[in-house]
Amino acid sequence: MEKRILSALALLVILSTFSSAVVINEFTVDPQTDWDKDGSISTTKDEWFELFNDGNTTIDLTNWTVFLNDNTNATEFLEGTILPGEYLTILNPEGSQSNDGQLILYNSLDQLIDSVTYGDWDDGNESDNAPDGNANDYTDECLSRMPNAQDTDNDKNDFIKTRCTYGSENGITPPNEQSLLVTIAGRIVFDILPRQLNFGIVQPGSTDNPALNGPIIFNVTGSEQDVNVEITNVTGYPFEDGLRIDNNPALGSHWFIPYTSPIVNATPTLDVPEEAPPGQAEGTIVYTVTGPTP
Numbered sequence: 001m002e003k004r005i006l007s008a009l010a011l012l013v014i015l016s017t018f019s020s021a022v023v024i025n026e027f028t029v030d031p032q033t034d035w036d037k038d039g040s041i042s043t044t045k046d047e048w049f050e051l052f053n054d055g056n057t058t059i060d061l062t063n064w065t066v067f068l069n070d071n072t073n074a075t076e077f078l079e080g081t082i083l084p085g086e087y088l089t090i091l092n093p094e095g096s097q098s099n100d101g102q103l104i105l106y107n108s109l110d111q112l113i114d115s116v117t118y119g120d121w122d123d124g125n126e127s128d129n130a131p132d133g134n135a136n137d138y139t140d141e142c143l144s145r146m147p148n149a150q151d152t153d154n155d156k157n158d159f160i161k162t163r164c165t166y167g168s169e170n171g172i173t174p175p176n177e178q179s180l181l182v183t184i185a186g187r188i189v190f191d192i193l194p195r196q197l198n199f200g201i202v203q204p205g206s207t208d209n210p211a212l213n214g215p216i217i218f219n220v221t222g223s224e225q226d227v228n229v230e231i232t233n234v235t236g237y238p239f240e241d242g243l244r245i246d247n248n249p250a251l252g253s254h255w256f257i258p259y260t261s262p263i264v265n266a267t268p269t270l271d272v273p274e275e276a277p278p279g280q281a282e283g284t285i286v287y288t289v290t291g292p293t294p
Contacts, residue, residue, distance in 0.1 A: 021055025022082065023114050023151050024066075024105055026144040026170055029097035029133035033141060033233075035166065036091055048091040049103060050167065053082045054149040061088070063108035068093060070101030070121065087167045099133040116155050118143055130159035138233065139163050144170040180239050180283040184276045216245075216266045218257060228290040229264075230254035236283020242271035243285070250285060 028035075031046035038045070049066065053059055064078040074095025082088045100119030107113050117123040119132030135141045142164035145151065148171060150158050165172055218229060231253045234240050243250040245268050257264050 021057075021084075022051055022053050022059055022105065023145065023149055024049060024103050024116050025052035025087065025149055026050040026142050026164065027103065027116075027133075028135070028142045028164055029101070030099060030135040031141065032135050032138045033164065044096045045092045047093065047097055048089055048166070049093060050090075051082060051088045051105070052149050053084055053086050053088075054151075056084050058083050060108075064113075065106045066090070066093070067104040067106065068095050068097055068101065069104060070095075070098040072096055072098070089167045097133070101133075114151070116143070116159060118155065118159070128154045128156045130155040131161045135161070137235065139235075146170055178285045178287075180236060180243070180285055182238070182270060182272065182281045184272055184278055184281060216268060218255065218264045218266065224259055226256065226258045228254060228256055230288050230290075231285060232288045233286035234283065237281055238273055238276055239270065239281070239283035239285070242273070243283075244269050244271070 027047075027049035029047055031041055031043060033046065034041050035046040035048060036042075059082050061078040061080055061082055066076040066078065068074045068076065072095045074093070076090060076093040078088075078090075080088075098119075100121045102115060102117040102121050102123055104115040105113045116130055117126075117128075118130040119134075120126065121129065123129070130143055133143060140161040140163070142162060143159045144162050144165070145158050146160045146162065148169045152158055162171070231245070231250050234243055234251050239250070245253045245266050247269075250268070253266075255264050255266065
């Protein structure tokens with residue numbers, strides 16, 4: 001692998017010579033999400049990186065490689081094609097990535113196409129490295145090019161720590177999330193705004209505690225198969241502890257929605273702690289839909 005360890009000067013020369021529209025667009029080395037859906041979060045199996053074709057032609061990735069350069073160097077061999085505007089995500093790549101390291105993309109001729117160095121990894125010029133990959137929760141789980149696909153050849157300028165947008169445009173709120181907002185004062189205003197399953201209806205807030213704000217209406221009209229909906233993440237104070245749906249903790253709440261009876265109502269309530277300070281509290285609720293979406 002010694003031939004792959006290039007000086008910073010060589011990297012700049014080769015990048016300018018063998019330019020390509022394919023970029024390393026986003027990746028996580030400290031997963032906070034069960035990306036492989038096996039029921040647990042793993043620091044190895046839930047790692048992934050994403051490529052994006054920002055050009056106008058289809059790229060054949062046969063014999064392309066991604067070299068994952070850290071304390072446990074590994075090479076991921078690619079295959080298939082990537083269409084213009086398409087994202088290709090490699091889940092659970094070879095090796096186990098560290099919070100400081102480097103990803104290097106080569107084409108089938110072993111020419112350098114793109115690279116990103118993050119954290120304290122020494123590539124000859126640490127001053128332009130992207131942030132390290134350490135994450136506190138899902139809000140800073142990924143290192144992402146921002147704006148999407150931006151490539152100035154300066155990783156510090158191109159990458160930020162942010163929420164992941166697996167297989168989609170960076171900086172866009174995932175469609176399976178709802179925003180949560182509560183104003184803790186004499187009057188409680190409690191908003192839930194569904195984004196998927198067609199639409200949701202939110203009634204006015206309540207002066208009571210627990211606050212009643214609903215119902216949420218899931219509508220899967222147009223689906224030809226049954227679907228399951230499950231709340232898979234709730235964040236933000238006091239939602240993570242106080243949010244309940246149909247008298248059950250929000251996290252883990254689930255519904256089976258038959259396509260023959262596609263509308264299901266869910267009633268959210270929120271227990272606001274007495275010690276909660278006045279002001280607005282914001283959070284998110286994430287749900288997973290199993291089965292075809294409308």
